[in-house]
Amino acid sequence: MTHLLSPARNGKHAYVRWTANERFQHWVLAVSFILLVFTGFALKHPDAWWVRPFISVPWFADARSLLHRIFGGAFVLVGVYHVFYLLATARGRVLGKAFLPCRRDLSDFMQNLSYYLGIRKQPPTFGHFNYMEKAEYLALIWGGVIMIVSGFMLWFSSLTLMFFPRWVIDLVTVVHLYEAWLASLAIVVWHFYSVIFDPEIYPINTCMVDGRISEKDQREHHFDEWLELQSEDGADAQSELSKQ
Amino acid sequence: MSPVLVALFLIQSGIKKNGATMLIKYSFYFLAVAFTLTCSPWIYGQGSCFECHDDPDLTAVVSDTLEISAYVDSLIFASSSHGEFECVDCHVDAEGDPHDEVLGTVDCSACHDDVMEVYHASVHGDASGPDAASCADCHGKHDILSASDAHSKVYPLNLASTCAICHADPKIVKKYHIPIHDPLAAYRNSVHGIALMSEENFDAATCTSCHGNHGIYSMKDPESPIYWKNVPETCGQCHGEIYEQFTESVHGVAVEEGLRDAPVCTDCHGEHGVKSPEDPESRVHPLRVSAATCERCHASEIITERYGIAESRVITFEESYHGLAIKGGSMEAANCASCHGIHNIFRSSDPRSLVHVANLHKTCGNCHPGIDKNVSRGAVHLTSSTTPGRVVKYVKDIYILLIVVVIGGMALHNGADFIRKSRRIVKKREAGA
Numbered sequence: 001m002t003h004l005l006s007p008a009r010n011g012k013h014a015y016v017r018w019t020a021n022e023r024f025q026h027w028v029l030a031v032s033f034i035l036l037v038f039t040g041f042a043l044k045h046p047d048a049w050w051v052r053p054f055i056s057v058p059w060f061a062d063a064r065s066l067l068h069r070i071f072g073g074a075f076v077l078v079g080v081y082h083v084f085y086l087l088a089t090a091r092g093r094v095l096g097k098a099f100l101p102c103r104r105d106l107s108d109f110m111q112n113l114s115y116y117l118g119i120r121k122q123p124p125t126f127g128h129f130n131y132m133e134k135a136e137y138l139a140l141i142w143g144g145v146i147m148i149v150s151g152f153m154l155w156f157s158s159l160t161l162m163f164f165p166r167w168v169i170d171l172v173t174v175v176h177l178y179e180a181w182l183a184s185l186a187i188v189v190w191h192f193y194s195v196i197f198d199p200e201i202y203p204i205n206t207c208m209v210d211g212r213i214s215e216k217d218q219r220e221h222h223f224d225e226w227l228e229l230q231s232e233d234g235a236d237a238q239s240e241l242s243k244q
Numbered sequence: 245m246s247p248v249l250v251a252l253f254l255i256q257s258g259i260k261k262n263g264a265t266m267l268i269k270y271s272f273y274f275l276a277v278a279f280t281l282t283c284s285p286w287i288y289g290q291g292s293c294f295e296c297h298d299d300p301d302l303t304a305v306v307s308d309t310l311e312i313s314a315y316v317d318s319l320i321f322a323s324s325s326h327g328e329f330e331c332v333d334c335h336v337d338a339e340g341d342p343h344d345e346v347l348g349t350v351d352c353s354a355c356h357d358d359v360m361e362v363y364h365a366s367v368h369g370d371a372s373g374p375d376a377a378s379c380a381d382c383h384g385k386h387d388i389l390s391a392s393d394a395h396s397k398v399y400p401l402n403l404a405s406t407c408a409i410c411h412a413d414p415k416i417v418k419k420y421h422i423p424i425h426d427p428l429a430a431y432r433n434s435v436h437g438i439a440l441m442s443e444e445n446f447d448a449a450t451c452t453s454c455h456g457n458h459g460i461y462s463m464k465d466p467e468s469p470i471y472w473k474n475v476p477e478t479c480g481q482c483h484g485e486i487y488e489q490f491t492e493s494v495h496g497v498a499v500e501e502g503l504r505d506a507p508v509c510t511d512c513h514g515e516h517g518v519k520s521p522e523d524p525e526s527r528v529h530p531l532r533v534s535a536a537t538c539e540r541c542h543a544s545e546i547i548t549e550r551y552g553i554a555e556s557r558v559i560t561f562e563e564s565y566h567g568l569a570i571k572g573g574s575m576e577a578a579n580c581a582s583c584h585g586i587h588n589i590f591r592s593s594d595p596r597s598l599v600h601v602a603n604l605h606k607t608c609g610n611c612h613p614g615i616d617k618n619v620s621r622g623a624v625h626l627t628s629s630t631t632p633g634r635v636v637k638y639v640k641d642i643y644i645l646l647i648v649v650v651i652g653g654m655a656l657h658n659g660a661d662f663i664r665k666s667r668r669i670v671k672k673r674e675a676g677a
Binding site (some may be wrong): 002043044046047051055056057058060061062064065110111113115116117154157158161162163164165166167171172173174175178179181183185186189193194197198199200 | 329624639658
């Protein structure tokens with residue numbers, strides 16, 4: 001089995017968790033997502049304080065609508081590329097499988113809840129992706145598909161009307177809006193917590209910048225995977241342990 | 245003889261402008277004065293009035309407390325449109341030379357009887373107060389000129405300022421309860437005011453175009469051109485094609501039926517300050533028409549209930565993509581008029597209506613070329629009184645519930661995580677210290 005983790009080339013006690021390709025996908029997604037949120041909610045809330053300064057610019061309305069489609073296009077392209085990446089590359093296929101939820105995730109979730117409630121003394125340990133990361137990834141896929149489909153239906157409304165009565169446009173508008181709220185709030189409450197506000201992470205997790213995770217972080221956050229690596233390369237692990 | 249005097253005056257002033265020698269200039273003065281002095285009895289008949297009245301210091305004592313100037317500039321009078329008349333033609337009560345009595349008010353009806361008849365029935369002629377505009381207040385006295393003369397107080401370019409002498413005077417406006425305080429201020433920046441006063445387009449409306457001139461009546465008077473029911477016809481004097489459209493429209497028919505709730509031109513466009521629809525300040529500008537104009541009636545519970553007009557038209561529009569894009573400043577997005585028409589608005593059940601089920605496809609096609617006929621199926625303004633409207637509402641409610649549960653769950657999970665991890669870190673730190 002191909003490993004999702006490889007030792008960092010030029011650093012000690014670190015692994016490469018995300019390849020440059022994956023980081024590139026993440027940041028294209030992140031930038032287009034944020035700009036889609038801005039240009040989208042600016043339509044819904046033209047009176048908001050963060051829209052007001054732009055409204056007086058005469059070409060803002062047209063620019064906003066054009067930019068939303070451009071960033072939407074970028075979002076779609078990175079999504080399509082991601083699907084290609086998952087299917088056509090060896091690492092992508094392994095990565096895709098690693099994201100799939102399994103029975104273990106449910107028990108991890110239950111154990112973690114017990115830990116939060118004080119029933120268990122220790123939190124569970126995790127593999128390459130914990131249940132929080134898997135949930136977020138799958139939610140992103142789900143939300144992304146809904147946003148892309150509803151977005152295209154609104155963009156090409158004439159085409160939509162060839163198959164549906166007009167009220168479906170209103171339905172799709174509602175779906176596009178509230179799915180956007182769900183996605184934006186999930187990013188703030190879920191993603192920003194795990195990469196910024198988590199007390200063990202704060203001020204920021206830089207893994208998506210340089211792709212690296214330290215030996216220490218790997219052991220603390222992805223213990224099972226760390227252990228797996230040690231048993232496969234017993235000698236190395238022994239020497240590492242004896243050093244500490 | 246007055247043309248001779250005018251000629252002298254003009255030659256004199258012309259030479260002055262050209263900077264000719266003082267000698268020539270003063271000889272003309274001398275000639276003019278000599279001519280006037282020697283010939284005036286001959287010009288004005290026996291006992292020339294100007295022997296006395298051409299003196300700037302001449303006054304008449306009206307009462308113990310009131311002394312007025314009795315000076316009449318002979319040159320100005322001579323160049324007025326009445327310059328060829330004799331003083332006594334108007335001042336019929338002047339007897340003796342000189343006369344002892346202070347003369348009474350001149351009665352213009354001696355010549356202008358038809359105009360005076362109209363005037364006396366008007367709001368100015370009817371008013372008993374001394375402030376009401378008399379003939380002289382608008383036309384002048386000895387300096388009276390034809391309305392086509394550029395120096396006349398009623399010349400189109402000067403007229404608004406003449407009316408404003410009283411109508412922009414806060415004291416008069418307040419005293420007589422005139423509802424519109426300074427129409428000139430609004431008019432000056434209106435499409436009519438700009439066209440007339442800045443661009444000198446004499447086709448543009450001025451005060452009298454809408455209000456009449458000698459026969460100005462209160463807006464309450466059914467005879468008045470600004471009586472609400474007469475407004476479309478008044479505007480139609482110039483905007484004939486629009487008037488034709490309007491009279492056939494649902495609004496025009498309602499006006500004809502006497503429903504004061506129905507809009508006439510001014511209810512949407514404003515009156516003194518009427519702006520071009522392209523002016524961003526206009527209430528019918530594409531970005532403002534729904535919120536500033538249509539909403540006033542079509543979002544009014546009283547009016548929609550009274551006439552059984554479909555409700556929630558404005559709110560459903562404002563929440564739609566079109567409405568939001570308009571609010572965001574898009575000039576492309578459809579406003580009320582884009583679909584319903586402007587002056588040619590009909591009930592949607594009327595085959596002439598642009599939103600009639602048979603025409604809707606074409607109307608939408610104006611912006612969405614090649615749009616499918618499906619667009620005319622079902623309601624456009626979707627309210628929860630229709631099944632699709634309810635479906636949309638349920639989906640919205642489910643989404644809100646989903647957001648509360650999912651995001652709330654996330655917040656609880658991460659809140660607990662935060663508390664747990666913080667405690668562990670604090671404990672670790674304490675153990676370390």
